[in-house]
Amino acid sequence: xxxxEPAAAVRPPLPVKMVIAGGFGVGKTxxxxxxxxxxxxxxxxxxxxxAAGVDDLTHTPSKTTTTVAMDFGCITIDPTLKLxxxxxxxxxxxxxxxxxxxxxxxxxxxxxxxxxLDDCYAAVDYFEHKGIPFAVAVNAFDGKVEHEIDDVRWALxxxxxxxxxxxxxxxxxxxxxxxxxVLEQALARTEA
Numbered sequence: 301x302x303x304x305e306p307a308a309a310v311r312p313p314l315p316v317k318m319v320i321a322g323g324f325g326v327g328k329t330x331x332x333x334x335x336x337x338x339x340x341x342x343x344x345x346x347x348x349x350x351a352a353g354v355d356d357l358t359h360t361p362s363k364t365t366t367t368v369a370m371d372f373g374c375i376t377i378d379p380t381l382k383l384x385x386x387x388x389x390x391x392x393x394x395x396x397x398x399x400x401x402x403x404x405x406x407x408x409x410x411x412x413x414x415x416x417l418d419d420c421y422a423a424v425d426y427f428e429h430k431g432i433p434f435a436v437a438v439n440a441f442d443g444k445v446e447h448e449i450d451d452v453r454w455a456l457x458x459x460x461x462x463x464x465x466x467x468x469x470x471x472x473x474x475x476x477x478x479x480x481x482v483l484e485q486a487l488a489r490t491e492a
Contacts, residue, residue, distance in 0.1 A: 313382035317404050318482060320371070320387040321426070322411035323419025327439040327469030328387040329371050331411060335475040336373025336385065370401055375476070383479060388423075398426060406486040408434040409478055411469065414446040417455050424456050433485035435463040437478040443468075 320328050333340045371387030386401045402408070410423045420436075427434040438445055438452055445466055447455070453464045463481045467474040 311380075313376055313378075313380055315382050315384055316406050316483075317384050317386065318479060319402050319405045319408040319432075320385055320411065321398075321408055321423040322388075323413065323416065323423070326411045326413045326419065327441075328411055331409075331437075331469040331475045331478075332371040332373040332385050332387045334470055334472050335375050335479070337375050338373060340371055340373040342371050375479070377480075377483075383483075385479075402426075402430065402432065405432060407482040408432055409482050410434055410436045412436055412438045412452065412456075413441060414438055414452060415441070417447075417452070420456070424458060428458075433482065433489050435465065435478065435481045435485060437465055437467045437469075440466055440468050 320331055322328055329340075329342055333342075370389065371385070373385045373387075374382060375385070376382045386405070388398055388401055408423075408427045410420055410427065412420045424434075424436070436452070436456060436458060438449065449464050449466065453460075453462075456464075458464065463485065465478060465481060467478045469475060
């Protein structure tokens with residue numbers, strides 16, 4: 301480019317909304333926090349005695365807070381694409397917020413704790429019912445997964461077209477890879 305040629309206009313990255321969902325204490329807030337390039341916005345509140353009686357803390361005994369509205373973060377995938385991440389609250393009593401959080405999303409990542417698969421059925425059902433592309437990410441708590449991937453797929457009754465992967469919500473690269481799988485699902489849906 302010569303000094304007299306105009307500089308090419310640089311376009312801002314395309315904003316894309318993605319939802320991270322799953323049951324109580326499965327790692328949604330952790331995943332958003334580990335990947336976000338900004339300080340994540342969280343709506344954490346202390347777990348009260350009343351909530352402790354409702355929410356099963358068996359597998360998360362040190363958990364003292366819970367998401368009551370959403371988590372928000374973002375990550376620039378490349379110069380053309382920026383993901384805006386919205387983490388849902390995990391408890392059923394906050395389910396009324398999901399429609400607003402999911403509106404406009406290209407896809408969802410359902411995080412699963414294999415020690416308590418029952419907690420993620422609502423999220424899987426939600427994305428299937430809404431026809432939103434999604435992937436299932438089995439969180440490797442303490443570096444291990446309690447069940448084989450094929451057994452998780454069978455228990456969740458998800459189609460072969462739904463990716464089921466193991467990831468670690470604490471590891472940025474692992475979260476990135478899971479989010480890219482969801483993007484691939486969304487792209488495949490638009491090309492079909």
